[in-house]
Amino acid sequence: MRHPAARHTRTAASCATVLGLALTATACGGGAVTPGGGEQKLSGQTLTVAGVWTGVEQQSFKKVLDGFSEKTGAKITFSSTGDNVSTVVGSQIEGGNAPDVVMVPQVGVLRQFAKKGWLAPLSKEIGTTAGKNYAQVWKDYGTVDNTYYGLYFKASHKSTVWYSPEAFEQAGVGPAKTYKELLSSGRTLSDSGVPAFSVAGEAGWPLTDWFENVYLSQAGPENYDKLADHKIPWTHPTVVKALSTLGQLFKDKNLVAGGGAGALRTDFPESVQQVFGPEPEAAMVYEGDFVSALVTDELHKEVGKDAKFFPFPSVDDGKPPTVSGGDAAVVLKAGKNKKAAMELVKYLATPEAAGIWAQAGGFISPNKKVPAGDYHDEVSRKAAKSLTDAGNSVRFDMSDQAPAAFGGTQGAGEWKLLQDFLRDPSAPEDTASKLEAAAAKAYRN
Incomplete structure (x- = not known):
């Protein structure tokens, strides 16, 4: 399963505060991330996102969501599921209050969601973007029965x-x-x-x-x-x-x-x-x-x-x-705003979105297009490079599968x-x- 002890210790470093709410400052060693200035095409729309993250990890991810909001005008709320993602999301679906997007922490859970018929296939545009920015293996781990459901946003390097x-x-x-x-x-x-x-x-x-x-x-x-x-x-x-x-x-x-x-x-x-x-x-x-x-x-x-x-x-x-773990963004069929949800996942596939958390620290991405300078420190840069250089030889944590x-x-x-x-x-x-x-x-x- 997702390793709770590890997850709660993957805190972002103190440099995270440098980013501020505007997300336009230059963080330690990285270039400026400026997510604003979009078309505001989702202005007035609300998205709900769920994931396991708490504490500093949740704060860092909210900065990424703020970047999407600044570009599109969408309002986003995030809720933590805790470790038992499947049970919590299942209850939300049954209760008619399913989130639009879930950040799924295990390949096995993603497959379970797909088998239950909970997931909407990701758009062709997301698939194309992922094909350009990720090694094929990451798309494979997000695919069930030849349908692409999960975009891997955050990774860990377990070697x-x-x-x-x-x-x-x-x-x-x-x-x-x-x-x-x-x-x-x-x-x-x-x-x-x-x-x-x-x-x-x-x-x-x-x-x-x-x-x-x-x-x-x-x-x-x-x-x-x-x-x-x-x-x-x-x-x-x-x-x-x-x-x-x-x-x-x-x-x-x-x-x-x-x-x-x-x-x-x-x-x-x-x-x-x-x-x-x-x-x-x-x-x-x-x-x-x-x-x-x-x-x-x-x-x-x-x-x-x-x-x-x-x-x-x-x-x-x-x-x-090269053994890895990671969190994949999936879109729920039962969500109330699938169009905006797809836009969010498309955004998460970009180097810009990953760069926001990378500059905050405590994060590496399987996205090979994230500039090395966006990473908070030399160790993160080294770990990210090792992960992306491994290409299709990366294997997802077996116990998580x-x-x-x-x-x-x-x-x-x-x-x-x-x-x-x-x-x-x-x-x-x-x-x-x-x-x-x-x-x-x-x-x-």
Whole structure:
């Protein structure tokens, strides 16, 4: 599922206030965004938009919506659904007060909405714009049964390994290019007095991300797609091999701070603090680009100086993986203003719309036309470039594609079984069998 702990920490940086309500100022390192001056062709019309975002993320997205309002004259209201998007939107549809546009945080939810007949196909014009501005893979993830329903606006880059430059310098190691080198450097770090990794195992979602990066690189994108659709079983040899590879790290107490037992007591924010806090307990933490928000906003460290990242390394003879997540804009059939809704989604497909949030910080876009200078900081620019440069080799978070009962429920399915594997990684075949049993039941239902 959408990872709530990660989502709530993906806060925009303090530079967001520089933009102001007019959205015409030049933000830190970027060019001016000036969304006003449109034809006001939707003046007097009202749009309702729903999404999971709260806090600073919601404030930043409202700036994007304000940009659309200034161009078109439309009035927009935004409401947060919380994490259970499907239930909330379903209730709104039944109650006759469906929003016009929903920002859907999971491929699985988008597909569910489409299967229920809730979604209006996006216009041909939106499809053309998306074709120019996005790699085809992003259109594919927004397509169900050959119909284009979802325009991906916000993305996350989940193939980033964050590290302490100070710890690396003291141990005399550098960013790893291969998984084998990652383990070797980790043992050198341990010998220098600090465990290699802080692993966030208290919730299952970071463990699914670990598995997905190893599997995508080692087994390749075709097998990744098949496993995501459950067209090959979780007992497949590629799955057992990936679990064994991941187990090389999990079983080594010199590589994981506190060992498996300690990792199972470590939540995501704490895993970042263990690396970049005042009393470091590890040298690296694996997670997405949203780690930077915790480093800057909670720990008050400087990203690029006190905290850096390198791409998740290649495994065996595979290519370095690029795993992503994202939020897609969809138009509901039950909404009261579909014409204006389509105009909003068309706007969200533009570099201009993405640039507003990019300048505020805490955001990267799959839109390859967003100027590098629009991004709030060098780390965001680097993460966005890595994501867009990956083109069609990007793969969406596998657990977000799965039924929630398997890929998105605390204490059940993949989350729980990978936690069990972290506790005892000695039997990857048994773990694969349990994963297959849970997956078969969830996909059948």
